[in-house]
Amino acid sequence: MPRDPYEVLGVGREASEQQIKKAFRQLARELHPDVNAHDPDAEEKFKEAAEAYEIVSDPERRATYDRYGHDGLRSGGYAPNFEGFGSISDLFNAFFGGGGPGSGPAQGGDIGVAVEIDLIEAANGAKVQVAYDAVKRCERCHGNGAEPGTPIETCERCGGAGQLQAVQRTPFGQMMRTMVCDVCHGDGRVPKQPCHECRGRGRLAARQELEVDIPAGIADGQRIRISGRGHEGEAGAPAGDLYVVVGVREDERFVREGDDLITALDVAAPLAALGATLEVPTLDGATSIELPAGTQPGEVLTVRGAGMPGLRRGRPGDLRVIVNVVIPRRLTAEQRELLDRLNETLTEENLRSQESMFAKLRRALGSQAA
Numbered sequence: 001m002p003r004d005p006y007e008v009l010g011v012g013r014e015a016s017e018q019q020i021k022k023a024f025r026q027l028a029r030e031l032h033p034d035v036n037a038h039d040p041d042a043e044e045k046f047k048e049a050a051e052a053y054e055i056v057s058d059p060e061r062r063a064t065y066d067r068y069g070h071d072g073l074r075s076g077g078y079a080p081n082f083e084g085f086g087s088i089s090d091l092f093n094a095f096f097g098g099g100g101p102g103s104g105p106a107q108g109g110d111i112g113v114a115v116e117i118d119l120i121e122a123a124n125g126a127k128v129q130v131a132y133d134a135v136k137r138c139e140r141c142h143g144n145g146a147e148p149g150t151p152i153e154t155c156e157r158c159g160g161a162g163q164l165q166a167v168q169r170t171p172f173g174q175m176m177r178t179m180v181c182d183v184c185h186g187d188g189r190v191p192k193q194p195c196h197e198c199r200g201r202g203r204l205a206a207r208q209e210l211e212v213d214i215p216a217g218i219a220d221g222q223r224i225r226i227s228g229r230g231h232e233g234e235a236g237a238p239a240g241d242l243y244v245v246v247g248v249r250e251d252e253r254f255v256r257e258g259d260d261l262i263t264a265l266d267v268a269a270p271l272a273a274l275g276a277t278l279e280v281p282t283l284d285g286a287t288s289i290e291l292p293a294g295t296q297p298g299e300v301l302t303v304r305g306a307g308m309p310g311l312r313r314g315r316p317g318d319l320r321v322i323v324n325v326v327i328p329r330r331l332t333a334e335q336r337e338l339l340d341r342l343n344e345t346l347t348e349e350n351l352r353s354q355e356s357m358f359a360k361l362r363r364a365l366g367s368q369a370a
Helices: 005-009 017-030 042-056 059-075 088-096 119-124 269-274 333-345 357-369
Strands: 111-117 126-137 152-154 163-170 173-180 189-191 203-214 223-226 242-248 255-257 260-268 276-282 285-291 300-303 319-326
Touching (some): 005 017, 111 126, 111 203, 119 242, 203 242, 260 276, 285 300
Parallel strands (some): 260 319
Antiparallel strands (some): 223 242
């Protein structure tokens, strides 16, 4: 019994046309013929995905399946017709193009890799090593698919056209479908003796290593594009690109907001009242900051230029220091006596604030949210 096409593609029944197309393309790329040459089930997996896509991408077929299931499709005359395709490579090319005359050789696919760096490395820039698998030109045959020293001949199956035509039965009658030749894979020529290294494909999967420059100021989730380092294109077509997605690990000392860094500074209540010169952490080590006398809880002190460097602009961000006034606990008898004496001397002048009630509430609520 065939599997549910929605399950095959990994989408819900309410998925949009765009979501279905995206899911199929992602699944199909994972089953790329060159990368999956070692998987004997890759072709069947692709056929299953292609059949699922043909069902749910067609509004009429999708409506029939939603109402009656696979039985409804069969009674309506639909049947997948993949027998005319010789291999998973031909199936892939038929859905995504490339390989045949008129369409030109297919450009290589893109590759994505992820790396993680520390906040300090994001601030200063870094060099990281990445390793990934990519389809590259076979060095033994130099990409022509022939064993060195042997000729390349016109394909007998397609007569050099690179394409074949087959009749496909659909709910609307028989239709002529053009597909890539299963022997020459759209090239129109075949090596008399295929290269034993790449089995005549001219390309093979190989492990690649590359040192990538991470620019100073990069943010978590941003990506770096490196042209031409993706999968090799077919028959001299350009290679795809490599995308390096950068993850920046959290630093327990700072919260990043754009190019600004935010940190919290615990200050005992008496010190906040008296004022002091204190040290705060920065990316380059500790620096001194002046705490004005009478600093209130939640007030923000700013160290200009001590944030992250600007990735696209010259001026660096700032370091914002949120003052967390700490009220002493578990007082000794002597400390309690001292505070009692201080409290007796306080006047309205000492406690008066120039802030409005609204400003006080906004500051308090803002500090709670932070």
